[in-house]
Amino acid sequence: MSEPLDLSRVDEILDKYHGEQGALIPVLQGAQEAYGYLPEEVLRRISRGLKVPISRIYGVVTFYAQFYLTPRGRHVIKSCQGTACHVRGAKGVLESLTRELNVPPGGTTEDLQFSLETVACVGTCFLAPVIMIDGDYYGKLTPKRAVDALKKYSRTSEKEEA
Amino acid sequence: MKRLSSIEELRRVQETLSQGRDPDRLRVRVCMTGCRAFGAVEVRDAFKKAIEENGLDKKVDIVETGCHGFCARAPVAAIDPHGFFYQQISVKNVPEIVRQSLIEGRPVEKLLYKHPQTGQPVALEKEVPFYKEQTKIVLRNCGQIDPTRIEDYLVRDGYLAVAKVLSSMSPEEVIGEVVRSGLRGRGGAGFPAGNKWKFARNAPGDEKYIICNADEGDPGAFMDRAVLEGDPHTVLEGMLIAAYAIGARHGYVYVRAEYPIAVVHIKKAVADAKAMGLLGENILGTDFSFEVKIKEGAGAFVCGEETALIASIEGRRGMPRTRPPFPAVAGLWGKPTNINNVETFANIPPIIHRGAGWYAGLGTEKSKGTKIFALAGKINNTGLVEVPMGITLERIIFDIGGGIPGGKKFKAAQTGGPSGGCIPASLLNLPIDYDSLTAAGAIMGSGGLIITDENTCMVDLAKFFLTFTQSESCGRCVPCRLGTKRMLEILQRITEGKGELADLETLRELAPMIKDASLCGLGQTCPNPVLTTLNYFFDEYRAHIEEKRCPAGVCKALIRYQIDPETCTGCGVCRKACPQKAISGKAKEAHILDQALCIKCGICQAECKFDAVKIM
Numbered sequence: 001m002s003e004p005l006d007l008s009r010v011d012e013i014l015d016k017y018h019g020e021q022g023a024l025i026p027v028l029q030g031a032q033e034a035y036g037y038l039p040e041e042v043l044r045r046i047s048r049g050l051k052v053p054i055s056r057i058y059g060v061v062t063f064y065a066q067f068y069l070t071p072r073g074r075h076v077i078k079s080c081q082g083t084a085c086h087v088r089g090a091k092g093v094l095e096s097l098t099r100e101l102n103v104p105p106g107g108t109t110e111d112l113q114f115s116l117e118t119v120a121c122v123g124t125c126f127l128a129p130v131i132m133i134d135g136d137y138y139g140k141l142t143p144k145r146a147v148d149a150l151k152k153y154s155r156t157s158e159k160e161e162a
Numbered sequence: 163m164k165r166l167s168s169i170e171e172l173r174r175v176q177e178t179l180s181q182g183r184d185p186d187r188l189r190v191r192v193c194m195t196g197c198r199a200f201g202a203v204e205v206r207d208a209f210k211k212a213i214e215e216n217g218l219d220k221k222v223d224i225v226e227t228g229c230h231g232f233c234a235r236a237p238v239a240a241i242d243p244h245g246f247f248y249q250q251i252s253v254k255n256v257p258e259i260v261r262q263s264l265i266e267g268r269p270v271e272k273l274l275y276k277h278p279q280t281g282q283p284v285a286l287e288k289e290v291p292f293y294k295e296q297t298k299i300v301l302r303n304c305g306q307i308d309p310t311r312i313e314d315y316l317v318r319d320g321y322l323a324v325a326k327v328l329s330s331m332s333p334e335e336v337i338g339e340v341v342r343s344g345l346r347g348r349g350g351a352g353f354p355a356g357n358k359w360k361f362a363r364n365a366p367g368d369e370k371y372i373i374c375n376a377d378e379g380d381p382g383a384f385m386d387r388a389v390l391e392g393d394p395h396t397v398l399e400g401m402l403i404a405a406y407a408i409g410a411r412h413g414y415v416y417v418r419a420e421y422p423i424a425v426v427h428i429k430k431a432v433a434d435a436k437a438m439g440l441l442g443e444n445i446l447g448t449d450f451s452f453e454v455k456i457k458e459g460a461g462a463f464v465c466g467e468e469t470a471l472i473a474s475i476e477g478r479r480g481m482p483r484t485r486p487p488f489p490a491v492a493g494l495w496g497k498p499t500n501i502n503n504v505e506t507f508a509n510i511p512p513i514i515h516r517g518a519g520w521y522a523g524l525g526t527e528k529s530k531g532t533k534i535f536a537l538a539g540k541i542n543n544t545g546l547v548e549v550p551m552g553i554t555l556e557r558i559i560f561d562i563g564g565g566i567p568g569g570k571k572f573k574a575a576q577t578g579g580p581s582g583g584c585i586p587a588s589l590l591n592l593p594i595d596y597d598s599l600t601a602a603g604a605i606m607g608s609g610g611l612i613i614t615d616e617n618t619c620m621v622d623l624a625k626f627f628l629t630f631t632q633s634e635s636c637g638r639c640v641p642c643r644l645g646t647k648r649m650l651e652i653l654q655r656i657t658e659g660k661g662e663l664a665d666l667e668t669l670r671e672l673a674p675m676i677k678d679a680s681l682c683g684l685g686q687t688c689p690n691p692v693l694t695t696l697n698y699f700f701d702e703y704r705a706h707i708e709e710k711r712c713p714a715g716v717c718k719a720l721i722r723y724q725i726d727p728e729t730c731t732g733c734g735v736c737r738k739a740c741p742q743k744a745i746s747g748k749a750k751e752a753h754i755l756d757q758a759l760c761i762k763c764g765i766c767q768a769e770c771k772f773d774a775v776k777i778m
Contacts, residue, residue, distance in 0.1 A: 021495065024477035025460055029419075056478075063479040063636075065461030066419060082381035083576060083612045084538035086626050092764045099741055099763075120463060120630065121381035122420060125538030126233035126545060127199055135422075137199035142768035144739050 009034040010042050014049035024052055024060060028067060037068040065119075073108045073115035075153045078132040079146075082121030089142070090129040094118065096143035097131070100150065113155050163312070165439040168447040169325045172440075179317045187223065188264055189242040193305060194226040195391040195423055196384075197237035201252070205237050208256035213264070222264055225314075228392015228427075230305035232292050233545040235275065240287050240305075247287035248273045278542070278564050292543050295562045297524070299532050300508045301548045304392030309427050312434040315395040321440055323514035324402050328448050331514075336407040337363060340510065342518035344530030349375055349466070349503035350581065350607045351683065352529075352596040358500060361490035362408040365498035372405045372413035372452075373494065375471060375503040376424070379463040380579030381630065382610035385534040386504035388546050390417065390424035393508070394431035398441070398454065400507030403514060405452040408500050412453050416471055419458040429456055463580075463634035467682045468493075468501045470636065481636045482682035503608070505534060525551030529595035537563050539612040540570065549594075556590040559613060570615040574698070578607025580627045580634075581687030583694030584620060603694040605687060619716035620699040621706055624692045625653040631688035642685030645676035649692060656703065657717040659710040666703055669696065715777035718762045722778050725766075727752035729774035736766035736775065 013030040017023035027050065031042050038061060047054040061067040079094045094105060101109055101116055108115040124130055127139025131146055138149040151157060166172050190213075192206045206224060213222050230238050235249035241263045248259060248270070255273055262270045274283035275290050284290050298304075307314035315321070327336055341356030362370060374397060378386040390397060401413050415432075417425055432454050435441040443451045457475050464470045465480040472494050474480035493499025509531060513521045525531050529551040535558060538544050542564035549558060555575055559565065566572050574584040583604030585592060592598055596606050614623065632646035649672055655661045673689035680686045696703060705711045712720040725736070725745070730752040737745040737753055744760045747753030755766070755775075767775040 022475055022477040025474065026457070029458060029460065052477075059479050060477070063462060063481075067460065081630075083579070083610065083626070084382050084544075086381075087539045087612065087614055087618050087623070089764070089768070092768070095763055096741070096765065119420065120379065120634075121383075123378070123384035123387045124196060124199055124233075125382055125384060125536060126196070126236065128538065128544075130199075139199060143763055143765045144769055 005035070005039055005041050007041065007045055010045050011049070014046065017050075024050060024057065025064075028057075028061065032067060037071050040069075071108070071112065073112050075113065075134055076115045076117060077150070078117050078119040078122065079105070080120075080122045080124075080128070080130045080132070081118045082123075082125060082128070084125035084128040085121075085130060088128040092143045093129045093131065093141050093146045096147055097150075100147045111155065114150070114153070163434060163437045165437065166446055167439065169329045172321060172325050172446055176316055176319075176322065179313055183317055186243050188218075188221055189223045189225050190239055190264070191225045191227045191230075191242065191305065192239045193228065193230050193237060195228045195388070196233050197229075198423075200236040202237040204253050205239065205251050205256065208253040209239075209260070212257045212260040216260055216265065218260070218264060225308050226310075227307060228304045228309050229388040229546060231296075231301065231388075231546040231548075232290070232543065234543050235545075244269075245286045245288060247275060247285070247290055247293075249275050292545070292547070292562055292564070295557065296548050297532050297550050298548050299512050299524075300389060300396075300505055300534055301392075301546065302512070303396060304388055307393065309392050309394055310430050312395060312431070312438060315393070319515060320395055320511075321399055323511040324399055324406075324440070325446070326514055327403050327406055328446060328450060333363060333407045333409065336403060336514070339514060339518045340407070343513045343521040344518075344525075344528075345506065345509055345513060345521065346529065346596060347502060348505035348509070348533070348608065350380075350578065350605065352606055355502060355506055358490060358502070359404060359407050361488065362410075362498050362500040365491045367498045369412075369495075369497045370408055370410040371494045371497055371499040372401050372408070372410045373468075373471065373475070373499060373501040374401055374413065374415040374507055375466065375468070375501050376415055376417040376421075376428075377459045377466045377471060378418060378421075378504070378608060379466045380581075380608050380610045382538055382576075382579060382612045383536050383608045385536055385546055385609055387418075387421045387424050389504050389508050389534075390421070390428050394424075394428045395435065396508045396511055397428070397504055398431055398435055400502075400510035401454065402441070402445070402452055403510050404500060404502065404507065406450055408498070410500070411451055412455070414455050414457050414475055414494075416457045416459060416465070416475060419460065425456065425458060432456065462636075463630075464636045464682070464684055467684060470682070471501065472499065479636070481638045482684075484681060505609075526593065526595045528597055533594070533606070533609055535609045535611040537611050537613065539576075540566055540615040540618065541613040542567050551595045552593045554590065555585060555592050555594060558594065558611065559590070563613070566613065566615050568615075570617065573614045573616055573618055574620065576604075576612040576614065576623065576691070577610065578605040578687075578690070579610045580631045581605055581683065581690055582607045582610075583690045584614075584623065584698060585694070586698040588698075603690065603697060605690065617714050617716070619657075619712050619714035620695040620702050621653065621657055621712075622714075622716045624695045625650065625657055627691040628653055628688070631684060635684060635688075639679075639681040639685060641676045641679035642681065642688070645672055645680070645685070646688055648672060649676070649689065653692070656706050657712070658719040659706065659717075661703075661707040663704075663707055665707070666696065721762065722757060723755055723760060723762060723764070723767060724776050724778050725753050725755050726774045726776050729772055731772055731774070733771070735769050735771065739765050739769045741765065
């Protein structure tokens with residue numbers, strides 16, 4: 001079912017950083033933005049392009065929270081686990097999202113509609129407890145209101161809009 | 163934007179801009195950063211529309227500013243020249259503000275902040291208790307200027323400190339001034355900034371680097387984000403002065419990718435400064451050259467540690483290494499490197515501009531100047547406050563922060579994030595400075611100040627921080643990698659009611675080992691939340707262990723929910739909300755919760771409007 005990857009996009013990114021010291025992380029960031037995640041073929045291309053062993057690239061990719069080796073959902077939910085959110089009930093919010101989506105934190109729903117992630121702090125402590133869905137903030141949540149916030153992004157409501 | 167070729171030209175541009183600025187001009191300052199989450203974009207658009215409809219577009223400026231600090235009241239806006247402060251504005255309030263304040267020059271009473279004690283409306287921004295008690299040096303421009311317009315910065319003495327340095331000071335004199343100011347690093351450890359610069363200056367090498375650490379990773383701290391978003395040029399100016407002082411030609415801003423607005427604003431600031439000849443080759447026609455690049459972090463808390471941050475810029479796993487050699491001697495690409503954080507750099511222009519003597523007059527003997535705190539948690543006035551060092555915790559929490567919501571009792575203030583500690587109510591009179599905090603077992607850290615109340619479990623809070631440090635531990639050194647794991651397991655047991663008193667001894671034994679033997683600041687400080695809660699809240703640990711009871715009603719294994727038949731109105735909200743269908747009852751009759759089905763998710767309690775769901 002999967003089409004062959006278009007590697008020209010990663011080549012463009014590699015060209016942009018050609019010869020720059022310390023280019024690996026910006027190249028990976030660019031590639032992830034282009035592909036949504038970091039497929040093995042792309043990583044191999046980066047390895048050849050930057051002359052960095054694939055083992056080292058794998059080490060970097062797995063070290064940082066921002067990089068993904070598997071495809072992510074159409075919508076990314078970031079459930080803030082900062083201190084302010086914690087004391088205001090972030091755990092309950094995360095648990096109710098986990099139940100609703102039936103995936104653990106870090107997981108993606110089978111239909112690739114949602115990825116559920118935790119994040120250390122989004123820096124909007126006045127909204128605690130807060131989640132971000134794509135770029136939008138949903139603050140001062142209760143476990144129920146967090147689940148309500150998902151509705152707008154569900155497959156059915158997207159179909160209705162279309 | 164014209165490229166400035168001399169210091170005189172910068173001064174002339176500044177004068178022209180200042181003279182052209184009418185202090186009586188009507189301005190609407192709308193926060194367009196943090197307040198966005200509460201609809202600031204719509205509020206701004208409503209102002210635009212109402213101003214046009216009233217034919218005022220030639221007379222009124224809308225200034226899209228950074229954070230005003232009073233995040234609890236978002237979205238906020240202020241009206242100049244009157245200085246009216248409006249809070250929790252909605253789109254439908256805007257026509258009223260335009261009519262009454264912009265046309266008639268008087269405040270809209272119902273939208274003003276109400277004094278929490280007297281209930282009287284407070285019209286002026288400067289009279290609002292939250293602002294009145296603050297001393298804004300670093301945040302002087304935040305909320306005042308449009309951070310995307312370099313002219314706005316220039317008009318408020320922007321880049322004058324660079325002009326002063328380039329025209330009349332040697333690098334040694336600049337360092338001397340920073341040393342005399344007493345400025346200590348605002349990133350957490352509080353190392354004297356001037357001394358750090360001296361080490362980098364004196365280190366041999368023709369290529370040197372400046373790095374601005376904007377990887378604000380402490381959960382609960384957002385001051386660096388606010389400064390980068392609201393006044394990015396002040397950070398660049400601080401970096402320029404540091405570069406001149408240590409002899410660096412290249413600099414990096416390492417910024418968290420989780421801060422998208424900050425990234426956009428600092429990138430714009432770099433581009434604008436470059437176009438005006440304030441960055442790049444031969445700055446202001448002198449032989450001083452300095453370039454700045456932006457590096458976006460990739461999500462790792464430990465990269466706030468300077469050697470880990472350097473590894474990350476170099477494109478490697480962000481793991482710390484042993485020091486010495488310190489980055490001042492061998493940093494980025496092995497060259498002498500000076501790293502300060504955002505708030506430290508933002509202090510530099512005012513120090514140079516107004517003099518070290520002025521700055522050293524603020525604060526305490528060993529902690530000079532001001533500190534920004536991010537107030538959050540169980541506190542009324544969540545937001546950013548800048549106060550002189552030495553102010554007591556009580557004044558921050560009650561006079562500025564407005565106390566604890568819902569009539570609850572203050573329990574503890576958590577400073578310094580995962581590296582810090584919990585300060586109990588008995589120490590409310592503690593002056594807030596580097597040394598007093600350290601003596602209390604906490605640390606200043608980057609300035610996160612999380613307030614907890616009687617419903618916060620201190621054992622759970624300690625577990626929360628250990629969960630964080632354990633997962634962020636990079637794994638390079640054993641004491642941190644395994645020590646955090648063992649401590650976390652013990653805390654886990656205690657919160658599940660399976661702890662023993664001997665566990666507390668083990669915690670006390672492990673903590674100093676991890677502190678002494680870990681490689682970097684993460685491990686060296688991560689036992690602090692456990693130690694301070696053990697010291698100040700020992701009874702809570704005992705209650706979990708001996709009575710299998712969580713006094714704050716937080717630890718799931720030790721609590722159960724129950725519906726109080728006296729208070730329950732039988733409205734049915736909890737019954738419908740319960741994901742387990744564990745609640746039954748007829749309409750208008752007291753409901754019953756089946757303990758066998760309950761998973762203790764707390765939804766019923768959060769949804770109940772009558773406070774009928776109790777924790778037992």
